[in-house]
Amino acid sequence: MPPLYRKIAAGLREEILSGRLRAGDRLPTETQLQDQHGVSRNTIRLATALLVNEGLVEHVPGRAGGMVVRQRVTLTFHASRAEMPGPYSESDAWFSEVREQGYEPSQTFELRIxxxxxxxxQRLGVEADSPAxxxxxxxxxxGNASSVQDTYYPMDLCQEVPELLSPHDIPQGTTRHLAEHGHVQVAYEDEVVAAMPGPTEAAILELPAGTPVLTxxxxxxxxxxxxxxxxTTFAADRNRIMYTLGNADVIAKFRASEEP
Amino acid sequence: MPPLYRKIAAGLREEILSGRLRAGDRLPTETQLQDQHGVSRNTIRLATALLVNEGLVEHVPGRAGGMVVRQRVTLTFHASRAEMPGPYSESDAWFSEVREQGYEPSQTFELRIxxxxxxxxQRLGVEADSPAxxxxxxxxxxGNASSVQDTYYPMDLCQEVPELLSPHDIPQGTTRHLAEHGHVQVAYEDEVVAAMPGPTEAAILELPAGTPVLTxxxxxxxxxxxxxxxxTTFAADRNRIMYTLGNADVIAKFRASEEP
DNA sequence: CAGTGGTCTAGACCACTAC
DNA sequence: TAGTGGTCTAGACCACTGG
Incomplete structure (x- = not known):
């Protein structure tokens, strides 16, 4: 027999997943739920904490607030396209992808040593604690933070390619500058992991409770x-990563035939 | 001023992240924490719930139990290697990867229509609700469930390639059988997302609270x-996904030079 | 102002598991 | 059997936000 708070959570979860409650809808208030199930407020909060941690609902403060079913917008990051040969910088690629999907992109830069x-x-094949x-x-x-990207360059490269030390966006892309100084990247290794954010990540990305990050x-x-x-750390509720392997033309052709 | 329960959580988090508490170590008991901070048990539980949801600790029942700092073993899934040309089936590749990393793999199969x-x-370019x-x-x-993979084949293909309907492992790999019937896969599109598991996923993968899934x-x-x-749904605390783009030999050479 | 959730207390009984 | 966490109650005061 599952405990009370899980049964209450299951009922609400069902309402949401079945579509009877839609994104933006308000759940009953805590007081209403107490009365409906005849339990204490603490029990109700245990139940709703589950839903919050599953990323299904969020608490909105204030009189007109309450527990609200969360909205899900997914933005696609095409990892295979980014930085592949072409005249674009990575941020150009990202800007146009976001615009394509109908949203308004913006970004801020920062440089640290x-x-x-x-x-x-270890990944760079240099000594730990060497400067970068x-x-x-x-x-x-x-306007909502969506991802944080930290790119590390070994210090010796920065002497060769001083543009890397600019604290602003580099319109032509750092990959381009590196290439012009003879450092042409010909292979990439990507590692994808997911985890719950610590408080600093949660703060930067303004993550509601129960939102994992995709790194x-x-x-x-x-x-x-x-x-x-x-x-690169993405808020997992708003982003997905896409890879294309093999003959990309085949996929493009397939998509085209699906359109009409 | 952060609330009490967050300050208590922050203190414990610090102990763990700094390394003063290591994987397997026990945190103070709830009663001890109550006395240390002079708060009620409920407040302590709010604090530890945060850490559980961050995946840092887990509750172990019983007298010798308590709250224990979680162990993290990461298994790497090489998405670019899986199913690439070669005499291996995907499960062979997975088995040898797991063994390479020093663990013991096992798997179970099931077939449904x-x-x-x-x-x-939509991804397969067929009508919704058509059989598969x-x-x-x-x-x-x-012995611990690590991932669940559901592979969907449109029904018309199964008539052509009856081997697909076997409820067991297919030693040569389904990709191989498909190829022998003229269906040679030449491109793959991968989409990677992360989310909190619902209760069914949590049950199958035996996920502790606060563990996201990587799909x-x-x-x-x-x-x-x-x-x-x-x-494919992975328990995110035990798995990562790896992709290699471009000239893989360059990376292999780099790794080799790092070895000694 | 009224109503929401956010935080917190001080108790209680139960299930589990190592000793 | 003793000690752990798991669940639950019945209160309390507060901060915030819309009408």
Whole structure:
């Protein structure tokens, strides 16, 4: 026999998943739920905490607030397209993807110099705690933070390619600048993981409780060495990552035939 | 001023992240924490619920139990390697990857016939609710469920390739059988998302509270059509997905030079 | 102002599991 | 059997926000 609070949560979950309650709809208030089920408020809060942690509802403060069924907008990040040959910088690609999907993109930049944590140093094939330039890019959709990207460049590369140290967007893309100095990236390794955010990540991305983050770590290689590592953290409720493997034309043709 | 329960959680989080508490260590009991901070038990439980939801600790029942710092084993799933040309089936690739990483793999199979949900039907370019064979494979590492994979084949393909309807593992791999009947997959589209599990997913994967799932949806294309969709759900605390783009030899060479 | 959720207390009884 | 967490109650005061 499941405990009371789980049964109450299951009932509400059913209402939402079945579609009887839609995104934006208000759930009954805590007092109403107490009366309906004849339990204490604490029990109701245990139940709703479950739904919040599943990302189904969120609490909205104030008199007109209450518990509201969450909206889900998904933005697609095409990992195979980003930074592939072409005249675009990665942020151009991202901007046009977001616009294509009907939203308004914006981003902020920041530059720091940091000692490389061991995990990342290992990926770059350099010593832990050696210095690196970190370019942080926070990307927002319709004004809501959507992803944070930290890209780490070993310090020796920055001396060769001083453009990397700009604290602003680099319109032509850093990949381009690296290439012009002889560092042409010919391979990428991507690692995709998911986890619950710590409080700092939750703060940056303004994540409601119960929202995991989707992180992808890309290491870029020239024929000689690893030149950079990017750690991109997405709010998982608003983003997905897409990869295309093999003959991409086949997929494009298929999509075209589906259109009409 | 953050509320009490957050301050208490922050203190414990610090202990864990700083390394003073290691995986397997027990946190103070609830009674001890009550005394230390002079608060009620309910407040302590609010604090520890946060840590549980961040996946940092888990509750172990019984006298010798308590709250224990969670262990993190990560298994790598190489999405670019799986099903790429070669004599191996996908499950062979998975088995050897798990063994390489020092764990013991096992899996169970199941076959169902189902109406295709609209989402997946659209990916296959067929009508919603048309019938499909679903091969479910639950993969475990050291006896713990680690991922569930459901692969959907449109019914017309199953008539052509009756092997698909076997309720067991197909040693040579379904991809191989499809190819032998003229359906050679030449492109794949992968979609990666993360979310909190519903109760059924949590049950199958035996997920502790606060563990997100990492889902990847792969659509396989022949030059003519989409032939199958696989939905693989990983426990995010035990798995990561890896992609290699571009010239893989460059990365292999880099790894080799790092070894000594 | 009225009503929402946010936080917190001080109790209680139960189920489980190692000792 | 003793000690852990799991569940639940019945109160309380507060901060916030719309009408």
């Amino acid at each position: 940091e000692a490389l944590p061991a995990e990342l140093a 330039a970190v370019r942080r890019c926070i990307r927002s959709v319709n 992808y770590i890309r290491t870029g290689f020239t024929p000689e060495r690893a030149v950079r590592v990017s750690v | 189902e109406a295709l949900p609209a989402e997946l039907a 064979a679903v091969r479910r494979c639950i993969r475990s590492v050291n 990847y949806i792969r659509t396989g294309f022949t030059p003519e059509r989409a032939v199958r969709v696989s939905v």
